[in-house]
Every structure is written in C-alpha cells, then in structure tokens.
Amino acid sequence: MDVHRLRVLRELADRGTITAVAKALSYTSSAVSQQLRALQAEVGVALTEPAGRGVRLTDAGLMLANRADEVLGALDRVEAELDSYRSTPRGNVRVALFPSGALLLLPRLLRRLSDRNLVRVEYRDVDMTPSEVPGLTADFDIVVTHRDDHAPPFDPDRVDSRTLLREPLDVALPGGHPLAEQDPVDLAELAGERWISPDVGFPVDDVLRSLAVRTGVRPTVVQRINDFRITESLVAHGYGIALLPRYTVNTPGVVLRPLAGVLAGRHVEAVTRRGSAERPAVRVVLDALLAEADAVAR
Known part of the structure; x- marks a missing residue:
C-alpha cells in the first residue's frame, strides 16, 4: 500500500x-x-x-x-x-584492525570513546593483506590496515582511505648483537643474518623484499611468523633478526636501529566504503583514530 x-x-x-x-x-x-x-x-x-x-x-x-x-x-x-x-553519533560501528595495529591503537582508542555512550565499537582483529581490504569493507564500517611505502594506494572508486600515520620500519636486533650499538645500520652489513619475517604478501615482508631488490642484498628468511610479539621474543633470545615497526615494539632485550640510506616504512590507513563516513557514529570513531594515531606518531 x-x-x-x-x-x-x-x-x-x-x-x-x-x-x-x-x-x-x-x-x-x-x-x-x-x-x-x-x-x-x-x-x-x-x-x-x-x-x-x-x-x-x-x-x-x-x-x-x-x-x-x-x-x-x-x-x-x-x-x-x-x-x-x-x-547524533549513535549505534554500533564495526571495526577491523590488523593485530599489531590493534596493539598500537585499540586500548587508547576505546578510552577516547569511553564518554560516547551511544557509540559502541565492535572490534575484530583480522590478519589481512592489502588485496583483501576492499572486500572487508562489506563486513566492517572501518578497516584499519597497513601497506608498505611503495605499494599502490587503494582504488578510490571502490573505497575511501585516510592515512592515520606512517610508521618507520627498523631492523630489530638482540641486545648483544655486534651491530646493536651502530646507528644507522647498513643493509649490506646484515648479509648472512637469519631473518624472521611475516608471510609473503604481508606489508612488512613486502618492504624487506623490496629493499633486497634495490640493494642487491638477499635476506635469508628462516622463520615466517605474522605475530610480531612472537618475532620480538625470538629476536630478544637471539634466534634471528627482523624488520619491525618502530612504535609497536616494546620487548626488553630488543634493540631497534634504522637502516641507512633506504626508506622503509608502512602506512597505517583507515579504509571505509564510499560515503559510509557520513554516518555520525562512523565519523566519531574515525576522528578518534586520527587523534590517537597523531598522539602515537609525535
């Protein structure tokens, strides 16, 4: 009718x-x-x-x-x-974060939103590759993801993307390593080292491989581990070295050193469906993510 x-x-x-x-x-x-x-x-x-x-x-x-x-x-x-x-900002906002991004941003993000009684964040950790991100926006209002410096941006015809921060990637060494006191470290000096890296296709491994192409130094990867906390622990105990994000590492016994002469980093981004950020509740969460990322990068 x-x-x-x-x-x-x-x-x-x-x-x-x-x-x-x-x-x-x-x-x-x-x-x-x-x-x-x-x-x-x-x-x-x-x-x-x-x-x-x-x-x-x-x-x-x-x-x-x-x-x-x-x-x-x-x-x-x-x-x-x-x-x-x-x-009025209200309702559920579904957010997917990659695991190390969640470690970096999620606790203080939720604290920032604690006075927003009508906005509820439903969080899921998703170990995602960049190619999977556009598809994830069908299930989540905001997808917090990362890609390396040289990866192409997301297709603006499919999704909206906002840069939260650029996080440098440093070489992680055990405290007793001969290069632990050197700052910066030349990649060529790491030839022959045993590397621990994420699975192929994930951003940090993409950076390591792109550095190898540009410098001609091919790393020997002995372990493929996506959980940075496990990687940090292995580095601290001397089982290898790794390329790790600067703001995320906090394991005692791990020393971070920048690489000399190369640009190594990952872009942390908030990706949404086209137009979905017009919803007030989604905008509130995006603004809180931007504020928290700015505080982390200072």
Whole structure:
C-alpha cells in the first residue's frame, strides 16, 4: 500500500472535500482524485462514494483512514529516530584492525570513546593483506590496515582511505648483537643474518623484499611468523633478526636501529566504503583514530 496515498486519504477524512485536500497539499483536484482511485485499486474495495457534488468516505474508507493514523504515526516516529541517527553519533560501528595495529591503537582508542555512550565499537582483529581490504569493507564500517611505502594506494572508486600515520620500519636486533650499538645500520652489513619475517604478501615482508631488490642484498628468511610479539621474543633470545615497526615494539632485550640510506616504512590507513563516513557514529570513531594515531606518531 502506497504511504503517500494513505496520507491523501487521511487528509480527505480530515478536510472533507477534494478541493480542500488539493489546497492543503498544493495539488490539483484531479491529481488528488487520481491518487484516491489508485489507492482504491490497490486495496480492491470502494473507499469513496458520491455525495452531492462531492464525495465522502465509505465505511471501508473510514476504517482505512483511521488505520492510516497508526501507520503514518509509526512512520513519523521511525523518521524522527532516523533523524537522530543522522545528526547524533549513535549505534554500533564495526571495526577491523590488523593485530599489531590493534596493539598500537585499540586500548587508547576505546578510552577516547569511553564518554560516547551511544557509540559502541565492535572490534575484530583480522590478519589481512592489502588485496583483501576492499572486500572487508562489506563486513566492517572501518578497516584499519597497513601497506608498505611503495605499494599502490587503494582504488578510490571502490573505497575511501585516510592515512592515520606512517610508521618507520627498523631492523630489530638482540641486545648483544655486534651491530646493536651502530646507528644507522647498513643493509649490506646484515648479509648472512637469519631473518624472521611475516608471510609473503604481508606489508612488512613486502618492504624487506623490496629493499633486497634495490640493494642487491638477499635476506635469508628462516622463520615466517605474522605475530610480531612472537618475532620480538625470538629476536630478544637471539634466534634471528627482523624488520619491525618502530612504535609497536616494546620487548626488553630488543634493540631497534634504522637502516641507512633506504626508506622503509608502512602506512597505517583507515579504509571505509564510499560515503559510509557520513554516518555520525562512523565519523566519531574515525576522528578518534586520527587523534590517537597523531598522539602515537609525535
């Protein structure tokens, strides 16, 4: 049943004549009559009958006009609630973060949002490659991801992307390593070292491989581990060295040193479906992510 036609019927019940309805709705009388005939065809029962030079509602028409009050009232309440969602940050915001990004940003992000009682963040950690990110925006309002310095940006025709921060990648060495006191470290000096790196296709491994191409120094990768906390522990115990993000590492016994003469870093980004950031609750979470990332990078 067409809601607009129900409104026309309700107006006729209130105002009594088609002419009065037409004036109230800024329609022509013929347009009002056409809407009433269309509604009558929809419900399959006569809603009006001739009354002198005008029309009046039948019993069925009166019943439907009265029920229309309930329907239109409910729709008005729904519209009012929707207006509150449009203007006031509220509701659930589904956020996916890659694990080390969650370690870096999530606890203080949730603290920043603690006074936003109407906004609830539903977090999931997702070990993602850049190619998987656009697909994840179908399930999440915000996808916090990372890519290396030389990776292409995300397709702006598919998603919106906001840079949160650029995190340098340093070589992680055990405290007793001969190069632990050197700052910076030349990649060539690390030839023959045993490297621990994430799986192929993940951003930090992409950086390590791109550095190898540019410098001609091919790293020997002895372990593939995606959890940086495990990698840090292995480095601290002398089982290898690694390329790790500067702001994320906090394991005692691990020394971070920048690489000499090369640009090594990862871009941490918040990716959303096109236009979804217009929702106030999503915008609040994005703003909090940007603020937290700015605090981390200072």
